[in-house]
Amino acid sequence: MLRRELTQYLRTGRVLRRPKGVRLPDGRGGRPNTLHISQRPAEAADRAVPGHWEGDLVFGKNMSPVATLVERSTRYLLLVALPAGNHEADVVADALGAAITRLPKQLAKSLTWDLGSEMAAHQRFSAETGVTVYFCDPKSPWQRGSNENTNGLLRQYLPRTVNMRDYSQTDFDAIADQLNGRPRQTLGFKTPSEALAEVLR
Numbered sequence: 001m002l003r004r005e006l007t008q009y010l011r012t013g014r015v016l017r018r019p020k021g022v023r024l025p026d027g028r029g030g031r032p033n034t035l036h037i038s039q040r041p042a043e044a045a046d047r048a049v050p051g052h053w054e055g056d057l058v059f060g061k062n063m064s065p066v067a068t069l070v071e072r073s074t075r076y077l078l079l080v081a082l083p084a085g086n087h088e089a090d091v092v093a094d095a096l097g098a099a100i101t102r103l104p105k106q107l108a109k110s111l112t113w114d115l116g117s118e119m120a121a122h123q124r125f126s127a128e129t130g131v132t133v134y135f136c137d138p139k140s141p142w143q144r145g146s147n148e149n150t151n152g153l154l155r156q157y158l159p160r161t162v163n164m165r166d167y168s169q170t171d172f173d174a175i176a177d178q179l180n181g182r183p184r185q186t187l188g189f190k191t192p193s194e195a196l197a198e199v200l201r
Helices: 001-007 090-099 122-129 141-154 169-180 192-200
Strands: 052-059 063-069 079-081 109-114 132-135
Touching: 052 090, 052 141, 052 192, 063 090, 063 141, 079 090, 079 141, 079 169, 109 141, 122 132, 141 169, 169 192
Parallel strands: 052 109, 109 132
Antiparallel strands: 052 063, 063 079
16 A cells, blocks of 8 residues: 555656567567667767767657657757657658758767667668667667656656647757756756757867
């Protein structure tokens, strides 16, 4: 009883994480021509160099998604609207590509994603952006720890009860600005915006 009462004070409202099933486009538990997270360069793994991102889709009401991109060294967040909430692979590749190519070149090195079918067009995305995509192990969200943590903070602004299709890119940019303006203990209480500004100087 006490445990249930205490749960209401947790930010997520959950006691335990329950991994969701992984759906793969080829149905065989793998995808051809993929790079595993273990192949990611050391500079990405230890956050020594900016430009390495983690990404995911966050869903709202009626399976409406927004794409989230978090830069590993600065925890800087980009929210990417998907046209009409469409999360088919080609649509996601186009939307992420448009967001990534607006970044300074030194901030576009790699992207780490899970094995969701929305990244089936990863080869085209990499060819068009120059950003290498690495894939996590199945049911291993902790391998995208910066992204998962930021997604948790994002739920304070975009709970599961909202329909993401009701939000424009301008709305998502405003929410990202708020999160990028929040001091983070892991950054020595600098904000992600401040941390990003430092690496760009």
